Amino acid sequence: MNTDAVGKTYAPTVYAVGREKIKEYALAVGETNPLHLDPEAARAAGFRDVVAPPMFCVVYSSPSIGPAIFDPDVGINFAMMVHGGQEFAWGPLVVAGDEITTTVSVKSIEERAGNGFYVFESQSVNQEGETVCTGTWTNIVRGMS
């Protein structure tokens, strides 16, 4: 298999976090914590605006992760791809009004037991330069050999 893309880093994307988008996401995943839904409750708890649930990281990092997964240099066979594993580590909370810059790179491409393991890494930084989330995205392509 072709591993030339390992180490490749993609152009950063910037995502402006909106109050209504946080609410839409929070409702779709069943969050009931008012910190995600009610600006008054969030301000009363000391936040500038509503707080994104941790897994909202998939929203602000998706504009960056998409082009990496679809990159012909990486060469994933989508018909045989499954999302095998996912890891996120979180720093300071993201709130509405933040601007998050995400950079994605190809961490590793390897074959194990006849399957291809394509691992991507994302790093998301807020407008203060703080790392709010790092992600490790593992896609498995079945039947490489």
Next chain:
Amino acid sequence: MNPGDAIPELRTTPDRFLTVRYAGASGDFNPIHIDEEFAKQVGLPGRILHGLWTMAQVARAQTEAAGGPQSLARLAVQFRGMGVPEAELEVTGEVREVRDGVAIVDTRAVQNGKAIIRNAEAEVRLPTIQG
């Protein structure tokens, strides 16, 4: 949260249109999640849940157990099989150890008797005890 403690169980049943709402909320419009015909054409039983939605349920079980979004420091999961709409999902977990104010929780999501997220590990920051 002490070693050996179970976290409160989270149970939720994704309704028929959940995958459509989650597609809009997340931006993941892969047709295997929203188009019944397409899903069947590619050999699936029907539309399947987004793995990252299911991971969000595992995350929510931790933040609800620990008192808010600031508590979740890290979550790593493995996806197995596939989740489906209109069947109850159950997230359970147990504290494996506590070190430096962080609980390590072994956790999973089960639907129809199968762990669709397994070998998941969460790191949960515990509230600082005053006094």
